[in-house]
Amino acid sequence: METPLLIRVVLDGPTPVYRQVVDQIRVLCLDGRLEPGRKLPSVRQLAGSLGVHFNTIADAYRTLADEGWLEVRQGRSAIVRKRSEPKQPSQAALAQHGSRLRNLVAELRSHGFSKEWIMSEVKDTLEGGLQ
Amino acid sequence: MTFYLWLSAMAPIILIGFVLFYPAMLGGGIVFGVTVPLDFFQTAPGRAIRRNYLTLATLIVLLSVGAVTAAMLAHRMLAAHLSGLVELALGLIAWSGAHRATRRYAIKVPLVRSARLSPSRGTGSAIAWQAAALIPLLLAGAYLRAHWSEIPVRFPVHWNAAGHANGWSSRTVGGVFGPLLVGAATELLLLAFTAVGPMGRQYEGGNSPKSLSGTMATIAWLISALFGGVALLPFRGSTSLPLFLSLAPALILILLAAAFYVQMRGRRKEAAGEPYDGTPDSKWHGGLIYFNSEDQAILVPKRFGYGWTLNFARPVAWLLCALVLVLAAGSIAFRHSR
Numbered sequence: 001m002e003t004p005l006l007i008r009v010v011l012d013g014p015t016p017v018y019r020q021v022v023d024q025i026r027v028l029c030l031d032g033r034l035e036p037g038r039k040l041p042s043v044r045q046l047a048g049s050l051g052v053h054f055n056t057i058a059d060a061y062r063t064l065a066d067e068g069w070l071e072v073r074q075g076r077s078a079i080v081r082k083r084s085e086p087k088q089p090s091q092a093a094l095a096q097h098g099s100r101l102r103n104l105v106a107e108l109r110s111h112g113f114s115k116e117w118i119m120s121e122v123k124d125t126l127e128g129g130l131q
Numbered sequence: 132m133t134f135y136l137w138l139s140a141m142a143p144i145i146l147i148g149f150v151l152f153y154p155a156m157l158g159g160g161i162v163f164g165v166t167v168p169l170d171f172f173q174t175a176p177g178r179a180i181r182r183n184y185l186t187l188a189t190l191i192v193l194l195s196v197g198a199v200t201a202a203m204l205a206h207r208m209l210a211a212h213l214s215g216l217v218e219l220a221l222g223l224i225a226w227s228g229a230h231r232a233t234r235r236y237a238i239k240v241p242l243v244r245s246a247r248l249s250p251s252r253g254t255g256s257a258i259a260w261q262a263a264a265l266i267p268l269l270l271a272g273a274y275l276r277a278h279w280s281e282i283p284v285r286f287p288v289h290w291n292a293a294g295h296a297n298g299w300s301s302r303t304v305g306g307v308f309g310p311l312l313v314g315a316a317t318e319l320l321l322l323a324f325t326a327v328g329p330m331g332r333q334y335e336g337g338n339s340p341k342s343l344s345g346t347m348a349t350i351a352w353l354i355s356a357l358f359g360g361v362a363l364l365p366f367r368g369s370t371s372l373p374l375f376l377s378l379a380p381a382l383i384l385i386l387l388a389a390a391f392y393v394q395m396r397g398r399r400k401e402a403a404g405e406p407y408d409g410t411p412d413s414k415w416h417g418g419l420i421y422f423n424s425e426d427q428a429i430l431v432p433k434r435f436g437y438g439w440t441l442n443f444a445r446p447v448a449w450l451l452c453a454l455v456l457v458l459a460a461g462s463i464a465f466r467h468s469r
Contacts, residue, residue, distance in 0.1 A: 005249070006245045006248065007248050008243060008249060010243050011241075011242035012239065019236075034248070041247070041248065041249065047427050048291060048427055048428050049246035049428070051244060051332060051423075052427060053427060054427065056156065073284040
């Protein structure tokens, strides 16, 4: 029997709901809790359950499909894809994500998080399944 | 027989009593439809509000039980049922007072919502099970049509407190097929609710609209048995009240009380993980009616009582309400046409 996986969003938080959905599903795919072939709720179902607009979930699923994590078919459940080794990131992608990572580290540092804590979190995350 | 009738009259009182005491059983989080701190009942105002509400609820239930007992002893069934309605009205007044008092201690919490990352499997089969419950009604209809000439010209359809027939119907299309039509319309309405179930909010506690659809299928089959049985009553020689009819209301209400208990248990479990419901207080009118155009869910868990309520900002919610009203109006028109 499949373990029920939950997605949790904060509607009035600083991160857009679309981003929260993408981030959580991507993490679940990466660490293997969402295994290939597993069905996800349809856009309509998930939007109804979370009470958010259909477009929010549709955009999130589309982004995940573009990244190769999901296969989305009109009016049907989304399916987790068996993702082949991702191709080498482009220079533009490296610059964009490098900037995001630096911004996040700067934000954490400004909130008082130590370098050691950040290092150990990144290490644990990578070693805990996100490889 | 009188015992069963008494049980039927008392069952709504017991059920409403459960509902009246329900908020007092909550530990914190959402109390009387208001978002409050988890330790609200440990504070002096929280304790006072709960004490006042419990005192009032106890008085209302005791008064109603007294009224229904007196009405039953005097063989006044209508008065017995009316006392249930009066209890409900008084309960709403008590609730409203407690809601207003609690509102002064409302807090703002982050709007957190969660959903299962699995398709709502089971809804399709639950719909099929519910739709299958229409088959006995169709079979009963076919049987009635095939044995039309054997149906008495006049047959009982209503009984008094002693179980003697006091209302009659005649062998007309409306008189004979009416119960089947009412049963079928009720089942179609339940089907509509099950169909919008996946568009409702789900929670970790297990009380998702998916689990609700199984209960709906059970209720549909009970309705089928009840209305199918009633439709075949004209073939019965006796004019006294059949046992299954006198027990049916009590049985249905006992089932509802059991569902209420299960729901309450689920809510407590749910509150342990997520004590708030992800909806802002400002979108709840009186803590009872939900109207939020920014929420795509059609069904949301109630803040009071058990089960789900409709998000009245969604047009489908009004359509479902219209269906209920059409059904009620149709039943009344049918009764008066006989």
